[in-house]
Amino acid sequence: MLAHGSSDAKWCTTFEKLAAPTLSAIPDSVVAYMELSQPSLAEVVADRSAKGCSDFVVLPLFLAAGRHLRRDVPAMIAALEEEHRVSIQLAPPIGESPQLGDAIRSVVEDTLETSHG
């Protein structure tokens, strides 16, 4: 799972909590960061490919695709594929999945219940 990354440690903590159910459920899953935070995507791919992994799926923890997901990340992935001779598939950002829309509705319902007593 790819998160943006931030110089703010609290920001990363939120993503680690968000990822926790996935990390427990999916063997060999890991959170990597595009920039500013560790481990970077490059570090994870280098480490895993050295251990024999040749196929990666990168799932962006982004609500929507902007410049990063349309340009920067594909360029980064192409370079890593060439450098490590691996295959890396870039999945759509999580925000494009209907499950997210349903989860948001549930969060809004809970928030309104709390705020209105």
Added chain:
Amino acid sequence: MLAHGSSDAKWCTTFEKLAAPTLSAIPDSVVAYMELSQPSLAEVVADRSAKGCSDFVVLPLFLAAGRHLRRDVPAMIAALEEEHRVSIQLAPPIGESPQLGDAIRSVVEDTLETSHG
């Protein structure tokens, strides 16, 4: 629901889809943007307060709180409360809710099934 906003129309379309289940379920809910896109938060508050609404809950469609949610949005809200004499409650960003973590696990499971299946 407050989204960041973007000059890219595709970006906004993703947020409108994400919000669709909530908009159907919650009366008077609306997507507003912090910047770059319409309607802005200021426009929505001005319009609704003119129609007699005095209490607002702003739920950020952000995965984690960064500078925007810690500084810019609270300042924007304080100014709108003063200008329109309304009460605006800023909820935590959606990414801090456990429902989101569970939805992400489900998206990852579906993505891996598709890519390996």
